[in-house]
Amino acid sequence: MPAEAIRTDKFTKVFDRQTAVDALDLVVNRGEVFGFLGPNGAGKSTTIRMLIGLLRPTSGSAVVAGYDVRTQPLEVKKRIGYMAENPYVYEKLTGREFLSFIADLYQVPKDEARDRATQLLRLLGLFDDAEKVVEGYSRGMRQKLGLIAALLHEPEILFLDEPTSGLDPRSARIVKDLLTELARRGKTVFMSTHVLEIAEHMCDRVGIINHGKLVAQGSLAELRARQSDADASLEDIFLELTGGEDTAELTRFLAES
Secondary structure, three states, rough: OOEEEEEEEEEEEEEEEEEEEEEEEEEOOOOOEEEEOOOOOOHHHHHHHOOOOOOOEEEEEEEEEOOOOOOHHHHHHHHHEOOOOOOOOOOOEEHHHHHHHHHHHOOOOHHHHHHHHHHHHHHHOOOOHOEEEOHOOOHHHHHHHHHHHHOOOOOEEEEEEEOOOOOOHHHHHHHHHHHHHHHHHEEEEEEEEOOOHHHHHHOEEEEEEEEEEEEEOOOOOOHHHHHOOOOOHHHHHHHHEEEEOOOOOOHHHHHHO
């Protein structure tokens, strides 16, 4: 895998006459946790779906794990893992059966898949529920199962849409620690989240998208330098770049009152 895990060039998606993603130029390095941030409807999920091959871009190009998403989509899909905000799982299967099904899709050897699934089930506190039918799982349990499924084939790049949504604080901490460790081992985590505190503490770099356009990209230190405010939080920077000045002003007013 190249030093750059993901690179896009004028990556664009138009639905009818509405531009959802507008000429996106993005670079994500190997072995980093990259936060993809933006308001609701900014184009985050559309971008992710194009990068993983679920949506075809209108124009522009993207290379993921060294392969072109337009011309080599199967090669891309072999090397990535994906978890949506609300993971789709087969409700009539047990958790263990669902993971076995996913392992078969990725042609993971059965013994290897079973051992890896057991390890991840234990880590995420789902082992005791693995033989239960998924339709009885809570939202948090489904979230954990979706993450395990995304990790089962040991992908080079992991795409996660709101990975801590629906998780209790302990489980959320475990997931954050797991993702950080994966990046330390050379995996790449591309994460969309609305929880800016998580992004500020976890991510090596972030990209901020607004109305389909990338308005900032870099480390927190680089973003602070750009805004000429060495003490600015990621939330402050995000609100300023995405038109949230009124919210920022209210927060400051309440803090000073």
